[in-house]
Structure formats: C-alpha cells, structure tokens
Amino acid sequence: MTGVNSLKRGGGWESVRKKLVKSLPYYALILLPLAYMLVFRYYPMLGAQIAFKDYKVRLGIWASPWVGMKHFNTFFKSANSWLIIKNTLVISLYSLLASFPIPIILAVCLNESNVKWFKKSVQMITYMPYFISTVVLVSMILQFTDISSGIVSQMYRLFGAQAPNVMGEVGSFRSLYVWTGVWQTMGYSAIVYLAALSGVPLDLYEAAKVDGASKMRKILSVDLPYIAPTIITLFILNAGSILSVGFEKIYLMQNNFNTPVSEVISTYVYKVGILNNSFSFSTAVGLFNSVVNLVMLLVVNQLSRRISDVSVF
Amino acid sequence: MAEMTKRAPGGALRRNRIRSRWNDRVFDGVAALILILAVLAVAYPLIYVVSASFSSTTAVMAGRVWFLPVEPSLVAYEAVFKYDSIMTGYLNSFIYMAVGTLINLVLTTLCAFCLSRKDFYGRGIVGGMVLFTMLFNAGLVPNYLLIKNLRLYDTMWAVILPGAMSAWHVILMRTYFSSSIPEELYEAAGIDGCPVWRQLTSILLPLSGPILAVIGLYCAVGIWNSYFDAFLYLSDKKLFPLQVVLRNILILNQMDMTVTADLRDMATRRGMSYLLKYAVIVVSSLPLLMIYPFVQKYFVKGIMVGSVKG
Numbered sequence: 258m259t260g261v262n263s264l265k266r267g268g269g270w271e272s273v274r275k276k277l278v279k280s281l282p283y284y285a286l287i288l289l290p291l292a293y294m295l296v297f298r299y300y301p302m303l304g305a306q307i308a309f310k311d312y313k314v315r316l317g318i319w320a321s322p323w324v325g326m327k328h329f330n331t332f333f334k335s336a337n338s339w340l341i342i343k344n345t346l347v348i349s350l351y352s353l354l355a356s357f358p359i360p361i362i363l364a365v366c367l368n369e370s371n372v373k374w375f376k377k378s379v380q381m382i383t384y385m386p387y388f389i390s391t392v393v394l395v396s397m398i399l400q401f402t403d404i405s406s407g408i409v410s411q412m413y414r415l416f417g418a419q420a421p422n423v424m425g426e427v428g429s430f431r432s433l434y435v436w437t438g439v440w441q442t443m444g445y446s447a448i449v450y451l452a453a454l455s456g457v458p459l460d461l462y463e464a465a466k467v468d469g470a471s472k473m474r475k476i477l478s479v480d481l482p483y484i485a486p487t488i489i490t491l492f493i494l495n496a497g498s499i500l501s502v503g504f505e506k507i508y509l510m511q512n513n514f515n516t517p518v519s520e521v522i523s524t525y526v527y528k529v530g531i532l533n534n535s536f537s538f539s540t541a542v543g544l545f546n547s548v549v550n551l552v553m554l555l556v557v558n559q560l561s562r563r564i565s566d567v568s569v570f
Numbered sequence: 571m572a573e574m575t576k577r578a579p580g581g582a583l584r585r586n587r588i589r590s591r592w593n594d595r596v597f598d599g600v601a602a603l604i605l606i607l608a609v610l611a612v613a614y615p616l617i618y619v620v621s622a623s624f625s626s627t628t629a630v631m632a633g634r635v636w637f638l639p640v641e642p643s644l645v646a647y648e649a650v651f652k653y654d655s656i657m658t659g660y661l662n663s664f665i666y667m668a669v670g671t672l673i674n675l676v677l678t679t680l681c682a683f684c685l686s687r688k689d690f691y692g693r694g695i696v697g698g699m700v701l702f703t704m705l706f707n708a709g710l711v712p713n714y715l716l717i718k719n720l721r722l723y724d725t726m727w728a729v730i731l732p733g734a735m736s737a738w739h740v741i742l743m744r745t746y747f748s749s750s751i752p753e754e755l756y757e758a759a760g761i762d763g764c765p766v767w768r769q770l771t772s773i774l775l776p777l778s779g780p781i782l783a784v785i786g787l788y789c790a791v792g793i794w795n796s797y798f799d800a801f802l803y804l805s806d807k808k809l810f811p812l813q814v815v816l817r818n819i820l821i822l823n824q825m826d827m828t829v830t831a832d833l834r835d836m837a838t839r840r841g842m843s844y845l846l847k848y849a850v851i852v853v854s855s856l857p858l859l860m861i862y863p864f865v866q867k868y869f870v871k872g873i874m875v876g877s878v879k880g
Contacts, residue, residue: 273691276691277691277692279689279691280689280690280691280692282765282766282767283684283687283690283691283692283766284692285767286680286683286684286766286767286770287680287681287684287696289676289677289680290677290678290680290681290735290740291681291696291699293677293734293735294699294700294703294735296716296720297716297731297732297734298703298708299699299703300716301708301709301712301713301715301716302706302708302712304708304712304715304716305708305709305712307711307712307715318715362604363604363605363608365601366601366602366604366605367605369597369598369601370601370602370605375605378609379605379608379609381863381866382609382612382613383608383609383612384866384869385612385616385859385862386612386616388791388795388855388858388859388862389795389855389858390794390795390796390797390813390816390854390855391795391797391813392797392813392816392817392820392821393816393820393851393854393855395820395821396816396820396821396847396851397615397619397851399820399821400619400844400847400848400851401615401618403844405631406630406631406632406633406841406844408618408633408635410633411633411636414633440611440612440615443608444608444612445873448869448870448873448874449873452870452873452874471593471594471597472593472594472597472598473593473597497705504798505796505797505798509817509821523710526709526710526711527710530710530711530714531710531711531714531802536711536715539709539710539711540709540710540711540712543708543709543710543711543712544709546709547706547707547708547709550705550706551705551706554705570701
C-alpha cells in the first residue's frame, strides 16, 4: 500500500535516496568541478559580506564587525560616485551602439558575396585582431598616436595639419576606446550572424525572387527577420553588462589627462580596494555593480520575452 | 507589392525589372565596397606594425614608413632577443598556457559530461549553480582575499586557478554532448554493466575531439592573452607571464636600458625604444597569428555550437 502511494506521489524520501545512490558515480566525477566552483566562485560570494562590515585583516572575513549600509552610503554621498557611474554608462552605451550594428552589416554583406575566395579572405582578415592581446592593442594605440613619430601624426602632417595629442586630451578618449574595440571584435562578432544567416531556408529566397524582390528588399524582409532571434539574444547579453566596462583595456588606456572620463567602476574598485586597501568599501562598490548587472540582465530578458518571445533563459 | 506588378502593364513591368537589376548591381557594389573597406581598416594597422618593425630607426622616426619596410633592418629584433625578461615571460606564459588548458579541459569535461546525462539526479541544481556563476560575480576584492587566504599569492596557481573552469565553456560543451552523442550508446553500455567512468573514457572522449579542440583553443588563447590575474596576484618578476612584461615595456615604458646602452645620444635611444616596441608587438603576437589560419575553422565551429542554443 505504501509502495503504491509513494509511486503515485512519484517520490518521497526513500526514492530520492535511491536516485541519489544511483547517481553516486556522477557525483564522484563531478566532485572536482563542484569543489572548484564552491571554492573559487561561491566562497567569494560569501566573502562579499565584508561590504556590510568593517574588514580587519587581523579579524578576518567572518569576525569583522557589521556596519550595515555604511560603505554604500559613503559611496553614494561621495562626489565621485555619480561621475564614475556616468562614465561607465556612457562608455558602455556608446560601445553597445557602435559595436552592435557593424558586425550585422558585415555579416549581411559577406552573405551576399558569391565569390568564395573573397568571402573567405575577408572573414579571415577581419577576424584576426581578435587574437591580439589587450596589452598589444593598447600599445598599438599609443604607438600610432605618438605625437612625434606615430602614423596618425604622420598622416596629419601629410595634409599640412598640426598633429593632435590624441592620448593627451579628454575629448577623444571615448571614441578611441570604443572604435578600437569595434576594430578588434567586428570580425569575431560577425561570425555568429553569418552562422545564423546560413540557416535561412532556400525556399524563402526563391519566393522572394518570384515576387521580384530586389536584394535590399530580400535582406530587409527575409534575412533580418530570420536572424532577429540571434540579434535579440546577443542584445540581451550585452545589455546585461551595461554597468560593467571591462577593467583590462580601460586601465591600460588611462592616464592623468583622461581620468575625468575614463574612470569607471572597475578601475575605481581596483584603485580603492587594492591600491588603497579599503577592502570593505571597494567590495561594496563592486557588489553594487554586480547586482545592477544581474537585475539589468533579468529585466531585459523579461522584456524581450514579453515583446518578442525570445529570451536567454 | 507582388499584386501591383501583376496589374501593371507589360512595359512598366519590364522597366521595373530593369530598375531592380540596376538596383541590385548598385547594391552588390556597395556591399563589396564595405567589405573592402573593412579589410583595409583591419589589415593596414597590422601591416604597418610589421613593416615598421623591420625598418631602420631613422626611417620610422622621420615618418617615412607608409606601407612596406623602409631601409630594411633587423636591429629591433636583435634587441628583442637579447631582452631577458621577454624570454622569461615567453617561457612562463607557455607553462601557464599548457597547464591551465589541461586543467580547464579536465574540469570542463567532467562537469559537462555529468550535466549532459539525464539519469544524473541533481543535474538541475548543479546546472543552475554553473549558470549562476555566469550571471553574478563576487567582485574584485573577495576574489583577491581568497587568493591571499589560500596562500596562492605569488605562485603560478594564482594565475592558473582563478580561470580554471568557465561556465560558458561548460555550457558550450554540454550542448555539444547532448546534441551529438546519442543516448542509446550510453544505454547499451549501461546494460552491459559498463560503469559511468568507463562510459566517459570509452564512449564520450573518443567522440568529442572537435569540442575538446575548440574549448582547448579558447582557453589557450585566453590564457596567453590575459594579464589581469597575473597583474593582480603576482609581484615576483620571475613569475611574470609575457603580457605583464609587455605591459611594463610597452605601456609603462619601463625598458631595460642596457639593451640600448651602446647608443650614444638621447635621440637615438628614444628612437630605438620606439622601434623596439614594434618588434616586441610582432614577436609577442606571432605565435597566435601563426597558428591562427590553421585553427580558425575550430573557432568558427565553436561559435556555431554556441549559437545553436545559448
């Protein structure tokens, strides 16, 4: 009788135990990855509690005294905070707007090309900068914009103009950051769209041809709608990181002249936390950043599910 | 629109056809132009770096290099290969890359294999845990304290372990496993009494060459090119990977002047250090750019696996 009941309910503790025992071999295999994840990903999340504490090296993470929202209040009351948040938002929005459409245009053009070797070479060359490290990319920027011998100054001089001190002025920093990023990733990002475009069913093209559609028409009415889910998915992922500008490149590009626009949350967290040893304060700023990113991702994901039925999870 | 053309008289229809063919030709021209511009924009800076590195100091400083090397010379390369810290950096980066990629592959395969099996009770929870690490990050300081507390600071493990398993790679690999390895294979093996770990080594591994190549390459390139962990967790110069050495030379201008010591005046020294940087850029990017044409198709494949289902 009890056996029948537990079958009906599809479980009970006894059956859970049985399933667990049956899965033991899997747990043996996943032990290492799981332990890794707990130590290197989840333990630091517990460590993030020092955002609400006054961390003392002597006392450690757990024994340091609680101070509630003190560090968050300090951050939001400081004169810097809004400037840093603004800088982060401006740079990542600018990046998003500039680096989003270009790979799509590139992929559509590649898809239209019928000459195989040309198509392959274009793909191969535009994909290449993706393999260049951030350090090398930034040093290329510095070399090229060198005021006396850089190629950029050389070009200005060719037209008889005064060479600008690109790295020495605030105004050009954002564009330099964003467009070199586009330069580095456009070929890589185009591949995803190209893969999606290669899946367009041929009969759609044939139908368009019968209707006498021009190539432009065909792209607007067949290609783009077909790859729309891919576009939306990538947009969600990008929008989720709207408040995170990666540390590596921007930190390397920073100098005394451009900090008014180049100081973003990640560089600020590093400077305050590691260089000034304000561990708790820095953790609070970082935590604020992570939470905003998570919320953004979930919101955009929900919105997109409502509007277009496409969502990442 | 189709109906409109049907109703239109014959002459107008032909005119439409001709106009649309003309439009298509304009379109093809514009598309080709965009592609050519993209190629030029990407290739020119790269060609310029290589050409400059093979030119003479005076030609580079005077701005006479435009496309091909001017007054070809190898002075910059001679200096680079005499530069000890670059060579140490090379060696360190190579070790970190090899060990790191191996650990990455082992952890990712184990995790993805278990998550791809339907009879693994608890895969939902573990899978959720993996996904969550992708969405939420504890932040810089907690990770830094972890490395300090584990006493990994200033060891090679501080560079290798923080990125030893990426959630994104686990998801990529799991997608590949569950879409390309039929469940029946496991079932047949299970009936024959084949233990789970043997299913992993003799069914899964022989069938997963392509995905292992893809993930391995992603890791290798990632480790070779990253500087952040080393920059944060290392202070011992002997442990520096290439990218940190490069940062000191290229961006902080901390150049070992013994390399240029035999040059008498300031101007030549400045020229030499400027030229040296081009050679350093070439030498450090060369390994990846050389294997790139051969492995490119694996990368493309990897992106496609990922785009099947995010």
